[in-house]
Amino acid sequence: MIKSGRVWRNWSGIVRAKPRSVLYPSHIDEVVEAVNQCRREGRKLRVIGSGHSFTALVASDDMLLSLDRMQGILQVNAETRTATVWAGTKLKALGELLHSEGLAQENLGDIDVQSIAGAISTGTHGTGLRFGNISTQVIGITIVTGTGEVRDCTEQSHPELFKALQISLGAMGIIVQVKLKLRPSYRLSYESSRVPLDTCLENLNSYAASHRNFEFYWFPYAEPCQLKVMNETEETPTPHRITSYLSDVILENVAFGALSSLCKWVPGISAPISRLCAATVPTIRKIEHSHRVYATKRLVRFNEMEYNLPVEAMEAVIREMRETMARERYSVHFPIECRFAKADDIWISPAYGRDSAYIAVHMYRGMPYEKYFADMERIFLRHGGRPHWGKLHTLTAQQLRIAYPKWDSFLEIREKMDPDGLFLSPYLKRIFAL
Template sequence: MLLMTERRKKWTNWSGSVTATPELVKYPTTIDEIVEIVHNECVIGGKYLRMVGSSHSFTPVAASDQVLVSLDGLQGIVSMDVDQATAVVWAGTKLKLLGELLHESGLAQENLGDIDVQSIAGAISTGTHGSGHRLGSIATQVIGITVVNGLGEVMECTEQSHPDVFKALQVSLGTLGIIVQVKLRLRKSYVLSYESKRMDLSDCLTQLPGLIERNRHFEFFWFPYAEACQVKLMNETGSPISINKVSDFVNERLIENTLFGLLSGMCRLFPAVSSTISRISASSVPIMTKANYSHNIFATQRTVRFNEMEYSLPADCMTAVIREMREAMEREKFHVHFPIECRYVAADDIWLSPAYGRDSAYIAVHMYRGMPYERYFQVMEEIFLRYEGRPHWGKMHTLKAADLKKRYPMWQHFEEIREQMDPNHVFLSPYMSELLEDEPGRTEIT
């Protein structure tokens, strides 16, 4: 079967922070085609290969100047067991489509993040997460993975059949192989109530223990140079679906996207107004409630583009870190108006998960696309690192292998599995080599 191929077409990620010009872009639609690509282009051809889903990572994790494989042709449900609440899905399936397909059969994922444009493989491979102190990242929902390794071999892995390989694959950054199918542990469809409200940040921090414990999902957004913050609460409910399309349109389309986009453009032209815009945004936080099926509640539309850095920290560090961040903002007077997103995620046992071995607080900082972010992110990162921070793999950070390996107790075990799965390093781009190898330099294929 002929594979769709494009040559020397420029690729860029969602925010525009990363570009590449791959020699070949492949769009496989079967596992056999993927095996053929790995064998012909990498094992024989000596090229390295990276995979791309929705290009939503802010780092060059998907970038390739040699071979880029798009998973867009691998979408949909492969098989489903409604009674056991499991499903095998193609790796390129976008989370929005997945939620809709599962719901048609009365099933749902137990948790999602607030963006649903990513592919399921991209989401798990980078440790993408939602909120909820009793709930893990999306990768914790995975119970089986089918992958084409660096030798072109197809492997079906579970925690029972390949315990070490499976733990490495759950968050693997695409360095162990091309994930082609994912088996998910699901649950019956359920309705979530959603509440958005304003609180003073000081009150929110004081009430953190209760807000965390009483709610299935709790997150908050605090605005630089403002006192008010937005608190979002989501809980399972037996109440009927209750939505207001007009209110949703006004809040989510007009205010949070169209108006915020216009204000962001003003900040880019006149950076000195950023603090004022931040305070205006804080005072405009929507106060609302609604209820809907979970896949319709988790995600929010994002049309205003930005760059982002996010770190995982020990859960009990949230308040101390925020205080240091506020002090740094007052001292440095950064021109920033985007709110800081704060969430909690349960500990897991996935080797390269930022939440490995500890209940985690996640803090994300953003800067509007086109505005300088380097100094702002640098100062925030220095704070995160003092508190044993681990970066989100799909978000901006400056760490390399030498420092990363100190933050992950199972790093060496992952490296051993990577050598088994990809002995010729066909999945190591220059960026991935810097991320994973103490002495960067991709091994030549022989």
């Protein structure tokens, strides 16, 4: 919780704001009143979630609003396998609440601290060619518009508005409730292994087709990469042992955090540290309920850029990235995260109209990332890249209009939903060219 006049920071600390006021509504009526107050006083209003976006989407020095007091399940329909939830509900809590009802989301990302509204507003995704991003699980949205109107929206009732709302960057209004399509609870077997990067690249299609969820991490300047695969199983969940805690928390966070700090002070050792990390990737298998196995703890803070690419471009892009890294010798030891997603029809979704690969590059917080990210971004753009909305990028409004075929349609709907520009942060005004 932050107070008026205090500095708000995102998770990595790269984005900061000093709001005039901060509100924590507990009911829709209070959200409506906040919107109407800003209209009367000519103020701006942005909603903050868990701060896991690296872009300045929500940063505002005027009014910030948190939905942390609007959490939980409102209604569950076991027959239709749907649930309506408060928009501020954190994904971790939502997974447990749904599980208690015998239900689960079909796919999730590797971080579960975000609110459901924040996750869908930025296009958060997991991995797996059979699954779209989290926004594709949404079948209903209740929103408070820029005129203070409360609107219930589905694809049947408002087809164009719904496609704009599924990923909206918080530019259409304040999402207060979300209705999700779900499935019965299920368990996953999770396996981590090491293979040479070339072997991974030669078998990408096979890995992606033969596993429910497949992703891999490759380490700069290292030969091995880490494969992560998940598949449904009826097996009993693996008992929680101290060895699992040591691997998941101590090795992946505490030890890696210490090595990262060392790289920050002595950048020249980044390459050998990367090779050390690659050599110590755990080879493990465990069984767990789905919502408990998707996410991993992220205690070591970093900055990130992630791009969506046509799925067929994955191998060529990675080989070009590897050649550039070998030539430029960036001081980076964080692995590159590579995932997959099914095509969708959401207007400003990076996966709009194409089965997709996602590639994310990271840099330890406090280490210079600008040249590394800029060089990688140029490679992504040469191959038709579209940026993840919660991750760093440098694209202008003109470039975004080319990348997203429904860009102008999205902006037209935004104008109707927020005619006074109540929800326009400085960042949004820049990327919308307003």
